[in-house]
Amino acid sequence: MTGEAIAFYVLAAITLASGIVVVTSPNLVHSAVALIPALLGVTGVYILLNAEFLAGIQVLIYAGGITVLILFVIMLTEGGTGLRVRQRNEQGPIAAAVAAAVAALFVALAGGRRGRGRFRRTRRARSGRVFSARTCCCSRGRRSCCS
Amino acid sequence: MLLDWGYVAIFVIVGAGMVSLPFAIIWLISPRSSYPHKRETYESGVEPIGQAWSQFNVRYYLFSLIFVVFDVEIIYLYPWAVVARSLGPSAFSSIVIFLAVLALGLAYAWRKGALEWA
């Protein structure tokens, strides 16, 4: 298990756990504050994809701007008192079925571990990681092709 | 380059630990004698009147909204700033038009009173 894989799983766990708190918490302010680790987890994934500019602006705009906006809105309305909001409704089972279908679609496209799906892994390098030639020289530390 | 961000990740983790270190020290050596009167909300020495939340003005929201607009404008300027020197006068005129449109937006907000606190 390479370091990148461990980092990805940790970030994915943080994002998913925070996301679950965002959509299920009956306290609106908790819901909004849990957005922050979710967005920072996505920032980490961007960094793993070598998109550091995108990661920087994700923190600047989303965590720094949108979250502030959402918190202002919540505090200006009744949500700021910590009143309990109903987070479930009668369409739960249908929504779960749709979500499962979409997830199955993603898994089929990615093809699981053996790479038999549509977007198979194209190249394997010595360390077994998947990357193209461009990121190859970046991860080997040659800064010249990364700037 | 991922190594750089690995350093930053370690900085965050170790940093969070070091910032929480005083809490450990406090838990060990600070006194604990909590009683209800001590935990009352502070309001200049009198009993707190009403709830903590009250009707706040919408101007806070307006300011953060305009901030988001200008923040997005700034992130468009960052990549341009890095490569502007090699792009020449055509890029300059494009950016001037972009900034003029946004300055127009600022002027509109100014005229409409969105930037007033009163």
Next chain:
Amino acid sequence: MGVTPWYLEALRAVVGTIIIFSGVAVVAAMLGVLLERKISGWIQSRIGPTHVGPRGLLQTVADTIKLLQKEYIVPQNADAVIFASAVVIVPLAALLDYVVVPVGTTRWGPLIFRDLNIGVLYFAATSSLIVVGILMAGWGSNNKYALLGGLRSAAQMVSYEIPIGLVLITISLLAGSLSTVTIVNMQTHLWFIVSQPVSFLIFLTAATAEVNRAPFDLVEAESELVAGYFSEYTGMRFALFQLGEYGEMFAMAALAVTLFLGGWHGPGLPSVVWFLIKLYALIFVFMWVRWTYPRFRIDQLLGFSWKVLIPVALLNLVVTAYFVTVVHR
């Protein structure tokens, strides 16, 4: 050239982090607070604290030890999770700024924690994280004054982030890169303060407002809002917020040294010494301004940012872009 094994890199990162945290805690928080009291005393024709240690130098150490043993009081009906996590977010975000600050140069390269490719953008991003921490602190206290202080502080800080962003873009335009080390290296012949005096003034003003210092400190004025968003925090938590504030002030000053005053460049003395001299010169200016000017009202504060600083910064950016792209091609 072989690749360093990962555990050695990790060890290097951990040691660097501990050095930066301890350094900032001592230099920014302890020395900074002491400097504040001594300089304010000098400006007000009195001596600051002299009792603890030689000439009062150990005053902040005594203060810290006192604060460490205060009781942890959570106000009733306060949201415990948000109340506690705000204390960690604010100083952590302030200290994250120091990753891209170069303090000197050695023969093995610049003395910086990590020279990120997006250096200046990273600094702006971590500065914007502090706002969220302040909102959480204000709301989590279940206190009208704290909430009001937190909301006002957040409005003020986001308003002044735009001029700072525009100034950062102008300097990146001149240097052609977002990396702080590159920006310092571009100033070997001419410091950017000479070619960009307006940017320097905008940055200093906006930085003063960004860290909630006078004359922009309405949100923490004792006569107005008790202590603003950290009214309900006792003991060490209060000290951690102060660490966040002073750390952010020192980080802004360090960035100003990097962007405008040529970083570590200087004849004769070692580079780190030059950096510290310039840093403390700017800190002295910050403190001088604090104890000289009266406080602005909140509407004057916000109007100044949106109606004065942003148009001036935009104009400055356009003029600089003209010179960089058209004239000096």
